[in-house]
Amino acid sequence: MVDKFADSLYGSSRGELRLALLDRLLPEMLTLERQSVLDVGGGLGQLAAWFHDRGHAVTLAEPSGEMLARAGEQLGERSVSLLQAPLQALPQETPGPWPLIACHAVLEWLADPRAALVTLASLLAPGGQLSLMIFNRDALRLSNVVKGNLEKALADRLEGTGQRKRLTPISPLTHAQVASWSAECALEIREVAGIRVFSDYLRRPPESDADRERLLELEQRYCRADPHWRLGRYLLYTLVRTDGSDTAVESTS
Numbered sequence: 356m357v358d359k360f361a362d363s364l365y366g367s368s369r370g371e372l373r374l375a376l377l378d379r380l381l382p383e384m385l386t387l388e389r390q391s392v393l394d395v396g397g398g399l400g401q402l403a404a405w406f407h408d409r410g411h412a413v414t415l416a417e418p419s420g421e422m423l424a425r426a427g428e429q430l431g432e433r434s435v436s437l438l439q440a441p442l443q444a445l446p447q448e449t450p451g452p453w454p455l456i457a458c459h460a461v462l463e464w465l466a467d468p469r470a471a472l473v474t475l476a477s478l479l480a481p482g483g484q485l486s487l488m489i490f491n492r493d494a495l496r497l498s499n500v501v502k503g504n505l506e507k508a509l510a511d512r513l514e515g516t517g518q519r520k521r522l523t524p525i526s527p528l529t530h531a532q533v534a535s536w537s538a539e540c541a542l543e544i545r546e547v548a549g550i551r552v553f554s555d556y557l558r559r560p561p562e563s564d565a566d567r568e569r570l571l572e573l574e575q576r577y578c579r580a581d582p583h584w585r586l587g588r589y590l591l592y593t594l595v596r597t598d599g600s601d602t603a604v605e606s607t608s
């Protein structure tokens with residue numbers, strides 16, 4: 356799947372747009388102090404490179420050896436630690452606690468994304484930040500309707516099956532799920548934005564550079580504004596691990 360992923364997610368204007376939006380949003384949404392970063396399911400290494408180039412010590416964890424090898428090539432001379440491990444093994448492999456974790460576009464590929472969020476929370480230091488990006492199930496419904504897949508939308512058969520080499524995730528998530536699961540593991544939602552709130556619904560892709568720039572400006576202007584962020588193809592969160600002492604006090608009172 357490495358080539359398919361590289362072509363369809365990054366070898367396209369959608370991929371470029373996602374990276375351009377992240378470049379603007381991550382410094383706005385995270386408190387960045389050159390702290391160490393664990394990039395979980397780091398794929399081809401773009402995010403690891405981004406953090407590295409801003410002075411962070413980065414560990415990229417990725418279960419696929421093929422993907423990890425490609426990330427190593429892309430990272431070139433950068434000194435990023437590469438760890439071949441799935442998210443589920445990270446409490447043993449690299450327990451931290453980490454001040455900053457990134458996990459982008461991974462949870463929607465897992466059979467149990469809720470358990471994965473609990474694991475990520477356990478790796479965070481108190482006050483630590485999790486930059487979480489998930490594939491938005493509500494946006495998937497809208498794009499199916501826009502494409503005319505009415506029967507599929509009405510039956511709410513939106514998720515991929517994991518059969519054949521398709522890039523429709525098996526566990527697309529809703530904002531409501533992220534909100535309730537975060538609360539369960541003492542993660543507070545500090546920031547949220549939609550990634551590609553307009554671009555995936557266009558009837559015609561922009562044809563000129565000027566239109567591509569206009570589209571980027573529109574995405575940037577509305578990605579954190581209600582109601583638009585809610586229909587971003589991906590939702591980007593900053594989740595902060597609240598200390599835990601509050602929870603302990605509440606449970607004994």
Ligand SMILES: C[S@@+](CC[C@H](N)C(=O)[O-])C[C@H]1O[C@@H](n2cnc3c(N)ncnc32)[C@H](O)[C@@H]1O
Nearest residue numbers: 395396397398418419422441442459460461464
């Ligand atoms: C859609 S890609 C996202 C890659 C990268 N985070 C990004 O935003 O470009 C999903 C990644 O999750 C990885 N992955 C799949 N199962 C995983 C697991 N159990 N733990 C960690 N990563 C996993 C895949 O190998 C793939 O690199």
